[in-house]
Amino acid sequence: MCLIVRVAKRRVGVHIAGLFDLFHDRPVGTSGPVIKDVDIPGLGVVRVVHAVDCLGAMCPRPQLLTLKVLGEVGPGEVVEVVLDNPTAVEGFPALALTLGCTYLAAVREPDRWRVYLRKGL
């Protein structure tokens, strides 16, 4: 009896886990240190030290993550934020002003934006 319940439970568990696959299961809003050189049109090559991945994230997560990351990097360093939320992108120039950093560029790609911010004015 106990075994049947346990098996049934596991079946249900598998079913529910299967439902998860309908949704994308990539973690939303992750960030990590990277070192890469990016050629930003109109600005030249810029070294990025930290990338924030906000694909699929709803506001205010992108803003809060950016706030946090900018607190961790050093002055003059560049952070890349990858977004697919048009509303969040719109707010980044204003966000940069408040956070005391320089809004370098928003590079448009087919399904995302890459926003570059430099710490410090």
Next chain:
Amino acid sequence: MNVASTSIATEAHWLLRKSSMQAMGVFLFVVLGSLWALAQDTRFVYLLVYVWFGLAYGALLQYGRFCMASAVRDLFAVKVPRMAVGVMIAVALYAVVAAIVSLAGFSTFHPNAMGWHIVIGAAIFGFGIVFTGGCASGSLYKTGEGNMNSMLVILAISFSQAIVVSASGWWDALVPRSWLDAAAVQAQNMPAELTITKGWFDIFTAGYIWGLKGTTMAEILGMAETARGIILANTLLTAILPVVLILVALYVIYYRKGYLRRSGKANPSLRDELAGMWAMCTSSRNTALAGIGLGILAGLHMYVTGALREHYDIFNFGELLVAMGYTNGLSIQDTVFDPGYWYITTQEAQWGGWIMQKLGINSMDSIFFGLDNGLPNPLLNAPGFMSIGIILGAAIMALFRREFKWKLPSWETAFFAIVGGTLMGLGARLAMGCNIGAFFATVTNGDPSGWIFLIGMTIGAYIGVKVFTWWMDWSTARKASECGL
């Protein structure tokens, strides 16, 4: 602002791009649908006014990324006043157009009842919007951008409202004695099919809300329905003056310091301060433009619906529906929800209620549906088509700007969407509207209760941001410890 953006795949003319074609396809669909409706009966023009204003609202909301949730949220989350400024611009313009419409005698506005319920409901609503990533209108336009997370929010708002207004159970007892007594008195004058002493929301409505008064500033000051009352009391005192005060406050608290540092002015003159305020208002051009457009359109919407009511000699779309032979789903007064201006949450409650009704859960014995708003078929729900219009309008704009992208929720965002959306629905019903119906449309028409709503929503958003930040820190810390870092 030096925004360097690259354009990709510019070989095809922008009109010939696939996404532009799709945008035109959606537009054509709305045109053909409208023509089809008119071919059925020309009186559907009344419903189509909602469709096309909705379409325009949606396009403008998407164009300006006009996220009203961020107006209050971002003040606390990241200390950015961008959207708060945009909303204030829209309020000022709506108020001016609303004054003209009122002076012309075509206003469709009804004041909301003033009371404590507004603060409490608005706070619950404001708490919810932090977790859903958008208000009721914001979720509609984001759905139009292909965001399925926002679609979930709308579903949650629809059903939670429908349940709140019609459910009955042990929680019915959680009301003050005075509400029950007042509701019992009201029940004597009510038809038997309405059970207004049963169901929490019915007791709340009959026992509390009906005892409250909603007035415009002009009435309070004894200048009702005079030109002076409309211009001085309703427009200048209730809308323009608070807008100016709020803009000055936003400038001083959030913008002034950074602006003066950037422009290198140590001893700013009044002229510099005014230039700073102007810079704040125009810092996001799209948002400011959308605010202007939305303000003007929202006023015009009242005018067009008001003029059509005059033309058909009706007070409510229900009368037209009866005349056209559609009598299903009307309230016992033969009315349906028909505000005549921009409104969001009530028609979404009707969607949820209609589906529940079809599933055999009777909701028509409630005051909200049975007496006031009815439960029309979604195909005949005029304000409902305004919500669909917002989705389609936003989709057209997003497709044209190549910003449309199907986005499926993750488990975390889906959970937040459902919980936040449910709270938004609950809050919107308690406060008798959302940030559109209970704030935007009220303060611009001389009803000061909208400012109370804004205060409540701000309090809720403040608490919401605190909880959301705590959640983010906690979940990051947990993930880090799981990875053994």
